[in-house]
Amino acid sequence: MAHIVVLGAGIGGMPAAYELREVLDKEHDVTVVNSSDFFQFTPSNPWLAVGWRTREAITIPLESVLKKHGINFIAGWVEKIDPAANKLILKNGQEVGYDYLVIATGPRLAFEEVPGAGPVDGFTQSVCTVDHAEKSYEDFLKLVADPGPVVVGAVQLASCFGPAYEYAAILDTALRKHGVRNKVPMTFVTSEPYIGHLGLGGVGDSRGLIEHEFRNRHIKWITNAKTTKVEAGKVFADEMNDKGEVVKQHELPFKHAMLLPAFKGVDPIAAVEGLCNPRGFVIVDEHQRSPKYTNIYSAGVCIAIPPVEATPVPTGAPKTGYMIESMVTAIVRNIKAELTGYPIASKATWNAFCLADLGDTGAAFIALPQIPPRNVTWFKKGKWVHYAKIAFEKYFLRKMRSGVSEPIFEKWALQMMGVVRLKKD
Secondary structure, three states, rough: OOOOEEEOOOOOOHHHHHHHHHOOOOOOEEEEEEEOOOOEEEEHHHHHOOOOOOOOHOEEEHHHHHHHHEEEEEEEOOEEEOOOOHHHHEEOOEEOOOOEEEEEOEEEEEEHHHHOOOOOOOOOOOOOOHHHHHHHHHHHHHHHHOOOEEEEEOOOOOOOOHHHHHHHHHHHHHHHHHHOOOOOOOEEEEOOOOOOOOOOOOOOOOOHHHEEEEEHHHHEEEEEEEEEEEEEOOOEEEEOOOOEEEEEEEEEOOOOOEEEOOOOOOHHHOOOOOOOOOOOOOOOOOOOOOOOOOEEEEOOOOOOOOOOOOOOOOOOOOOHHHHHHHHHHHHHHHHHHHHHOOOOOOOOOOOEEEEEEOEEEEEEEEEOOOOOOEEEEEEEOOHHHHHHHHHHHHHHHHHHHHHHHHHHHHHHHHHHOOOOOOOOO
16 A cells, blocks of 8 residues: 655645546555645636635635545645655654655745845735735725836746736726726836746747737836845836846836745755755656655646746746646656556646636637747637636636546647647657
8 A cells, every 4th residue: 555645735736636546546545735724726816816806716625625535634834854764744743654745835935035025024915825815905905095006027037927917917907997097007027038928938929919918008018127126115126138237227116016926946845855956946857756756756836947948037937737737647647657567657748728817808828838849839819718717717626626637727728729639748
């Protein structure tokens, strides 16, 4: 009998647990360990930040749902991973042994890398967690009551730009609904070399389409921006040229600011010798397995992937849901292979699929593979994407409650393209 522990209960961890439980014999135990006792659908946080969702609508209590499907659950912070002893040590002193460990924690939000940034010890808001989004909503209500300048964007070494674009457009739409958009100048500040780069080198005509959208919404932008610090009511950013030289220094006043932070690896994972790169992201081989610790696998935002290309201001490569889903499936198949005496062979496809809501319209893209050159590049914009993301949210949450494991992101990607069947690599 083997004990498989999944560390993290997000968009990677939950499907991993369900898929492991589905394909492994009942003699094997599956346990999920998560720092909180609920699952949160992170893609809905920009809606929560303007009051279009409630916390209850986009979270799921974990213990009752997982136990119903034969999966053990432990809520607690991990203090240390001891790979020599194959165990986790929680902050409350509890020890959890494992035969296989699947790390799907997501990132640590490195707000401290920009002085004054962050919703706890700084002056900016965030939509990275449900707690942050709720706090951002409180600040949004203050903005509606007392309008003024807004700054939205992503700092250097951020690797997930989509939520910043979503929030800028959603905020624009929400302010118009409140009748105060004309009193709110908005500037988008990003480390990307151009609007629509997305950490992917662009997808199709993402640059032209998003620039067009921003012009229509009267959103100004600053690219190649290194955010140096934030003070109460002011963002400081250095604008670079293609050589990485400062060409202009900006002091941007704000009443409300939302800046996505740089990502790093979670501390107890980053502390394991030989497991991670210098930023704390888990190093994996083509089978999603640690080269040093062969019973440790990892999927999602917490793994190490090099940037798509060098940029004047450092940017990271995003790990989208479709990509994470393929990582999870590869991990599950490889663990099953080992438990049944077969060599591991499964690899992730690393494709990208994104539905980005823009408040009253939306943009969808598919990149196969995520890292160029690509076999498929598909980018579409329209109000139908807005409704598609709403439908996807409901569908995904229903699947997480029901415990059904299926290729959710791939299914929706194929529907978006109108493709009947797409073979996995």
